[in-house]
Structure formats: structure tokens, C-alpha cells
Amino acid sequence: xxxxxxxxxxxxxxxxxxxxxxxxxxxxxxxxxxxxxxxxxxxxxxxxxxxxxxxxxxxxxxxxxxxxxxxxxxxxxxxxxxxxxxxxxxxxxxxxxxxxxxxxxxxxxxxxxxxxxxxxxxxxxxxxxxxxxxxxxxxxxxxxxxxxxxxxxxxxxxxxxxxxxxxxxxxxxxxxxxxxxxxxxxxxxxxxxxxxxxxxxxxxxxxxxxxxxxxxxxxxxxxxxxxxxxxxxxxxxxxxxxxxxxxxxxxxxxxxxxxxxxxxxxxxxxxxxxxxxxxxxxxxxxxxxxxxxxxxxxxxxxxxxxxxxxxxxxxxxxxxxxxxxxxxxxxxxxxxxxxxxx
Amino acid sequence: xxxxxxxxxxxxxxxxxxxxxxxxxxxxxxxxxxxxxxxxxxxxxxxxxxxxxxxxxxxxxxxxxxxxxxxxxxxxxxxxxxxxxxxxxxxxxxxxxxxxxxxxxxxxxxxxxxxxxxxxxxxxxxxxxxxxxxxxxxxxxxxxxxxxxxxxxxxxxxxxxxxxxxxxxxxxxxxxxxxxxxxxxxxxxxxxxxxxxxxxxxxxxxxxxxxxxxxxxxxxxxxxxxxxxxxxxxxxxxxxxxxxxxxxxxxxxxxxxxxxxxxxxxxxxxxxxxxxxxxxxxxxxxxxxxxxxxxxxxxxxxxxxxxxxxxxxxxxxxxxxxxxxxxxxxxxxxxxxxxxxx
DNA sequence: ACAGCGGCTGTTAGCGGTAACATAACCCGG
DNA sequence: CCGGGTTATGTTACCGCTAACAGCCGCTGT
Numbered sequence: 001x002x003x004x005x006x007x008x009x010x011x012x013x014x015x016x017x018x019x020x021x022x023x024x025x026x027x028x029x030x031x032x033x034x035x036x037x038x039x040x041x042x043x044x045x046x047x048x049x050x051x052x053x054x055x056x057x058x059x060x061x062x063x064x065x066x067x068x069x070x071x072x073x074x075x076x077x078x079x080x081x082x083x084x085x086x087x088x089x090x091x092x093x094x095x096x097x098x099x100x101x102x103x104x105x106x107x108x109x110x111x112x113x114x115x116x117x118x119x120x121x122x123x124x125x126x127x128x129x130x131x132x133x134x135x136x137x138x139x140x141x142x143x144x145x146x147x148x149x150x151x152x153x154x155x156x157x158x159x160x161x162x163x164x165x166x167x168x169x170x171x172x173x174x175x176x177x178x179x180x181x182x183x184x185x186x187x188x189x190x191x192x193x194x195x196x197x198x199x200x201x202x203x204x205x206x207x208x209x210x211x212x213x214x215x216x217x218x219x220x221x222x223x224x225x226x227x228x229x230x231x232x233x234x235x236x237x238x239x240x241x242x243x244x245x246x247x248x249x250x251x252x253x254x255x256x257x258x259x260x261x262x263x264x265x266x267x268x269x270x271x272x273x274x275x276x277x278x279x280x281x282x283x284x285x286x287x288x289x290x291x292x293x294x295x296x297x298x299x300x301x302x303x304x305x306x307x308x309x310x311x312x313x314x315x316x317x318x319x320x321x322x323x324x325x326x327x328x329x330x331x332x333x334x335x336x337x338x339x340x341x342x
Numbered sequence: 343x344x345x346x347x348x349x350x351x352x353x354x355x356x357x358x359x360x361x362x363x364x365x366x367x368x369x370x371x372x373x374x375x376x377x378x379x380x381x382x383x384x385x386x387x388x389x390x391x392x393x394x395x396x397x398x399x400x401x402x403x404x405x406x407x408x409x410x411x412x413x414x415x416x417x418x419x420x421x422x423x424x425x426x427x428x429x430x431x432x433x434x435x436x437x438x439x440x441x442x443x444x445x446x447x448x449x450x451x452x453x454x455x456x457x458x459x460x461x462x463x464x465x466x467x468x469x470x471x472x473x474x475x476x477x478x479x480x481x482x483x484x485x486x487x488x489x490x491x492x493x494x495x496x497x498x499x500x501x502x503x504x505x506x507x508x509x510x511x512x513x514x515x516x517x518x519x520x521x522x523x524x525x526x527x528x529x530x531x532x533x534x535x536x537x538x539x540x541x542x543x544x545x546x547x548x549x550x551x552x553x554x555x556x557x558x559x560x561x562x563x564x565x566x567x568x569x570x571x572x573x574x575x576x577x578x579x580x581x582x583x584x585x586x587x588x589x590x591x592x593x594x595x596x597x598x599x600x601x602x603x604x605x606x607x608x609x610x611x612x613x614x615x616x617x618x619x620x621x622x623x624x625x626x627x628x629x630x631x632x633x634x635x636x637x638x639x640x641x642x643x644x645x646x647x648x649x650x651x652x653x654x655x656x657x658x659x660x661x662x663x664x665x666x667x668x669x670x671x672x673x674x675x676x677x678x679x680x681x682x683x684x
Numbered sequence: 685a686c687a688g689c690g691g692c693t694g695t696t697a698g699c700g701g702t703a704a705c706a707t708a709a710c711c712c713g714g
Numbered sequence: 715c716c717g718g719g720t721t722a723t724g725t726t727a728c729c730g731c732t733a734a735c736a737g738c739c740g741c742t743g744t
Contacts, residue, residue, distance in 0.1 A: 012468075012491055014700060025724050030702065038721055055489045060466040061407045062700030065729045069702095070403065080431060086422040093449070102463065105447050107435070121444065124402040126354075147397045149354055233634025263634045270636050292575025292605045294612050356730060367694050372732065380691055404730030407699045411732095 022050035074122035091308020129315035135160035175209030194256030236263020258283035296337035364392035416464035433650020471657035477502035517551030536598025578605020600625035638679035
């Protein structure tokens with residue numbers, strides 16, 4: 001299956017074309033286009049003019065091979081539809097903006113094997129750095145990252161051992177904190193509603209921390225419900241209904257993310273349930289969407305923007321003087337909203 | 343600013359390393375790793391073994407330069423936080439999956455200049471094809487795309503002249519259809535609520551089609567309200583409140599997207615307004631989120647997955663026999679939901 | 685026995701740029 | 715008016731890989 005020019009039979013332009021059109025050497029053209037080295041204003045103008053009229057677009061493949069420099073940063077995330085990651089990406093892009101570096105996104109769909117493949121593909125383009133969500137990877141993936149000889153930043157989570165650097169929050173601690181707040185508010189029969197995905201390690205860690213704090217207070221989860229796939233908002237409604245039918249006496253619902261939490265909240269409101277009097281609710285992430293809900297769901301922001309920023313700074317080498325291997329812990333703030341009794 | 347090996351001082355591996363480790367020529371190693379040409383099982387094994395133990399990751403930069411083949415497809419979209427585009431991307435990835443092609447995403451933030459830059463950067467990696475959202479680009483961007491000599495597919499919208507191929511819906515027609523449905527349901531004092539963004543061409547076209555149909559029925563918009571930035575759900579509430587206060591007699595709210603529509607719906611329900619009796623509502627996109635709302639907002643799906651699929655098929659050359667320049671119009675279906683009188 | 689062929693491996697010459705090192709032209713003061 | 719330092723441009727040798735072709739071997743049919 002060859003790929004002959006299906007469209008434009010013209011050969012694509014090279015430096016040589018520009019050099020001939022402007023009557024200087026390829027090297028000089030290269031210098032002009034990269035703004036490097038001394039070139040007289042006269043020739044610079046002529047070259048730029050020629051490049052512009054020809055419509056020359058430099059070939060970064062050749063450039064990267066020759067200079068051994070690639071201005072790409074690989075960013076590996078589990079999903080784009082999660083609300084969370086686009087915001088992390090924003091933080092990354094914003095920070096990378098003025099460094100000449102460019103993020104390239106790979107999506108794993110929460111599959112470790114897929115992640116391994118994506119990392120391999122990405123590394124084969126020899127990026128200047130990699131930002132990878134999570135600390136859990138296949139052995140092969142971890143080995144590749146460690147071998148790559150570039151800065152690696154694992155983000156979102158710091159409960160574990162990073163390959164190189166890490167920026168994130170402690171999800172165990174986050175779960176614990178939320179549990180403590182809930183207990184302090186006087187709730188006692190607490191249910192957990194979350195994803196079933198076996199590879200959502202961070203949700204799992206939050207739950208662990210949560211149960212930990214419960215048991216320290218002599219409590220255990222009154223009920224639990226899991227889901228996978230589908231519209232999170234709808235699932236939130238359905239799960240809430242299921243839990244409340246099955247365990248009518250629960251007085252708190254802890255959701256593993258804000259979307260299902262929002263669904264649960266809408267359900268409770270529609271049923272005329274007294275929130276937070278009879279039942280309290282809490283989610284996780286602090287997504288913007290919550291601002292538009294009739295009542296503000298209690299949540300904890302995951303420092304998404306900040307995580308993006310800090311990780312990009314590490315890649316961009318803004319922490320000069322360190323040799324990598326940093327671990328930056330951020331501390332999410334609990335936003336009590338209107339769904340936990342004061 | 344050089345980039346000396348901050349981390350791993352070891353030279354990164356090349357084909358030569360694998361070739362020496364396995365005692366065959368670089369060419370044979372290359373053949374093994376690409377599964378191309380005849381290699382005896384014995385040597386294949388030895389080579390794979392060597393590559394594996396060394397942890398060799400091929401250098402696609404060099405490969406691409408030598409073979410003049412790049413397995414990347416550029417995908418240029420305005421935003422990732424729009425709900426809409428992640429789904430288009432899913433369609434694209436799924437279709438590209440088994441073609442050996444890989445999507446690379448660029449985000450423009452609805453800025454034409456940014457789009458031009460992103461397209462330039464993307465083209466400089468010499469991708470096998472480009473998928474670009476929208477038909478409106480700067481002249482320079484359009485010229486670059488036309489010159490690139492690769493398949494170009496402009497998606498989402500077909501109301502205009504594509505550079506090469508296009509896959510999408512007619513937003514003018516979509517607006518018109520919605521207006522007709524609303525009028526047919528007996529609403530007469532209709533308001534529009536939407537984005538202020540000057541570069542949301544598709545929302546603009548929907549509004550044009552909408553007003554067109556209104557005026558054919560002898561109607562004009564009773565009110566209009568615009569927003570920019572912030573949480574769309576919250577903005578929806580606020581705008582709805584503003585419109586209802588200003589024009590208490592409107593009987594229909596047409597939102598330029600589902601998120602603000604959902605906000606408006608939640609507001610109306612919270613106010614105890616009779617929906618769709620006193621006021622009808624409609625949005626656009628058919629986002630999954632709506633499934634979780636207390637009442638189903640009337641909307642029109644934008645064929646997002648299908649657009650992704652079809653555009654990827656064009657790039658992958660699955661429409662053999664055509665020379666490009668296809669325009670594929672998809673037809674969105676109106677989902678009346680529960681917010682338009684029957 | 686030998687031309688012919690298919691299977692397997694190696695050699696050579698780039699791909700389109702850039703680093704590093706010439707080289708040429710010009711300028712200055714002593 | 716010439717040595718030495720700019721400034722502006724050109725030359726050469728790769729970067730790591732692959733296309734294209736060349737070579738070698740053993741086997742086949744006649």
C-alpha cells in the first residue's frame with residue numbers, strides 16, 4: 001500500500017527550493033528561518049520573501065534528526081471525556097507556550113497495555129520530556145520511561161514511587177480528609193458510590209483513605225455501589241436511587257467523582273429529600289460544572305491547573321539546579337458547599 | 343539553551359547497537375522490527391531478543407525521513423473542554439486504529455491566528471492527512487492546507503467551500519429545522535441565548551438559519567442574550583434569569599448549546615416554571631450529559647461520532663476511487679425531549 | 685550439469701535538514 | 715597599510731533509518 005501523491009503531484013518544497021529562489025545557500029536559508037546566527041537584513045528579507053511566496057513549510061523531521069532536538073512533550077492521559085484532563089492540559093499548554101515546547105497528547109482509555117503502546121509510540125518520536133498520568137504502569141512501560149534519558153513527570157498522584165519526578169496530591173489523604181469532615185458533621189451511615197474500573201487507581205486510593213478514616217472512628221461503609229460506562233450524570237441518579245432503596249437509612253453519599261455526585265444531588269432534590277439535613281453528599285474534583293447546579297455539591301478540587309503548570313515547569317527545566325527526581329505534593333482544599341451540614 | 347542529557351548520560355540506542363548485539367546488519371534488524379521483507383525465523387528471534395533486552399525503541403524521526411512516510415494525522419479542533427470534540431476524536435481514533443495511522447491533536451481556542459500557527463506546526467511534521475474543524479480559516483492557513491499535497495478534511499460544517507473534502511452537517515439547516523419545530527409547536531415569542539464568541543461560526547450559522555425560518559413565519563426574535571467564558575451551566579442559569587426578567591412574556595428559549603440549555607432548564611425547574619407548557623427550551627449537540635437531567639432537553643445531535651469516523655475514513659483512503667474533494671453531508675435528528683410541547 | 689529462481693542478507697546512497705568548521709569581505713586602530 | 719576581529723556566507727559531514735539493488739546460497743527441472 002504505497003502512498004503516492006493522491007492530491008498534489010508537485011514535489012513538496014525543500015530548503016533547496018527556497019535557496020535557489022533567493023540565490024543564497026541552503027544554510028543561510030536555514031539560519032534565516034530559525035533566527036539563528038548572523039544574517040544581513042538584505043538577505044534575510046530576500047529569503048523570507050522567497051519562502052513566503054513559495055509557501056515553504058520547513059520539515060521538522062529532517063530538522064529534528066539533524067539537530068537531535070525535538071520540541072515535543074508527550075502527555076499521556078487516560079481519557080479526554082473526564083473533564084479533569086482537559087484542564088490539566090490547559091495548565092501544561094499555558095506553561096509550555098513560551099518555551100518553544102509543544103505538548104502532544106496520547107490517550108490510554110485506562111488500559112495499562114494501551115498505555116504501554118502509547119508510551120512506546122511517543123518515545124519513538126524522541127520527545128524532550130514526558131508527562132504521564134498516574135504512578136501505576138506496566139514493568140515494560142516503566143523501564144522505557146526510565147531508559148529514555150529525558151525528564152519524566154508522573155502527575156495527579158503521589159502515593160507511590162515515581163520513575164523520576166511527580167506532581168500531584170495524595171488521594172489517600174484526600175479520602176481521609178473527606179471522611180473526617182463527614183464524620184465531624186455528624187453523619188454516621190455512609191455509603192460510597194464510584195467507578196468499577198479496576199484501573200482507576202486514584203479513586204481506589206481515595207476510597208482506601210476514606211475507609212481508613214471511617215474505621216479509625218469505629219465506622220464502616222454502610223453500603224457501596226459501582227458503575228462503569230454511560231453518562232456519569234445519569235449513572236449518578238440511578239446509583240443513588242438504588243442505594244437509597246436498598247439502604248433507606250444511609251445519611252451520607254460519598255461519590256468518587258463530581259459528575260455522579262451531581263446526578264445524585266439532582267435525584268435527591270427531585271425526590272424532595274432534605275439535603276444536607278437528612279442526607280449529605282460529597283464528590284471529588286471540583287469541576288466547574290458544579291457551579292451551575294441548584295445547590296453546591298461538597299467536593300475537593302484536585303489542583304488540576306496547578307498540576308499541569310508545575311509538571312510543565314519541570315519539563316521545561318524551570319527548576320534548574322535540581323537533577324530531576326522531585327516530588328511535588330499539592331494540597332487540595334475541601335469545599336463544603338451546601339451538601340454537608342455545618 | 344542546549345539540552346544536554348540532564349538525566350541519562352548514556353547515549354540513546356540505535357539500530358547499530360541492536361545489530362551489533364545480534365550479529366547481523368542494521369538492515370536486517372530494520373526488517374525484523376518492521377516485519378518487512380524475508381528474514382529467517384532464527385535471525386528474527388535473535389534480533390527480537392537483542393532488541394528486547396537492550397530496551398531499544400526505534401527512532402521514528404529517522405525512519406520517517408528515510409521512508410518519506412509519516413503515520414500521523416493532524417486533527418485541529420477549537421477546544422477540548424467543549425464535550426463535542428472529545429467525541430469526534432473518539433470516532434477518529436477508533437477508525438484510525440487499524441490503519442497504522444495515529445491522530446495528533448492541536449487546539450486553537452477558537453482563534454484564527456492560533457489555528458494558523460497550529461496548522462503550520464502540524465504540517466511541518468509532514469502528516470499523512472489533516473482533519474480540521476470548520477471551514478473558516480485565514481487565507482494563509484487555507485493556502486498551506488491546499489499546498490500540502492495530503493488529504494484534508496474539514497469537519498463539523500458543510501455550509502461553505504472546503505479546501506478539499508468535508509464531512510459535517512448544515513448548521514443553517516439545523517437552525518431552520520429547530521425553528522420550524524418550535525413554531526409548529528405553537529411558540530411565538532422566542533428568545534435566543536448563545537455564545538458571544540465571534541469565531542463560533544457554526545453557532546452563528548445556526549442562528550442565521552433559525553432567524554431565517556422565523557422570518558418566513560413572520561416572526562422575529564423576541565430577545566437575545568450572549569455570554570462568554572465561565573461555567574456554561576451557570577451562565578445558562580444566569581442568562582435565562584436575565585432574559586425572563588427582561589422579557590417576561592417570552593415563551594421559548596433557544597440555546598446555542600446544550601450546556602447553557604441545561605443551565606436554563608435547571609433554572610426554570612427551580613423557579614417552578616411550567617416546562618414546556620409556559621416556556622419551551624431547546625439546545626444543540628445532543629450531549630450525553632442531558633441524559634441525567636430531570637427532564638430531557640430538546641436538542642439536535644451533531645453526528646459527532648459519525649463525523650469522526652467518516653473523516654478518518656477519507657484520510658485512511660477507504661474511499662478508494664475518489665480523488666478527494668468529497669463533501670459528505672450528515673443529517674442530524676431532532677430529539678424533541680420533554681421541553682417542547684407536542 | 686547448469687541456467688534460473690526464490691529466500692535470505694548485506695551494501696550503498698540518500699531523506700532534508702543542522703553543527704561545526706572554513707572562508708570571504710569588511711572594518712578598525714596603530 | 716597591515717594584523718586581528720567582526721560579520722556574513724558557504725562547505726562538509728553527519729543525524730538514524732530505509733529504498734533499491736546486489737550478492738550468495740541451495741534447490742529445482744531438464
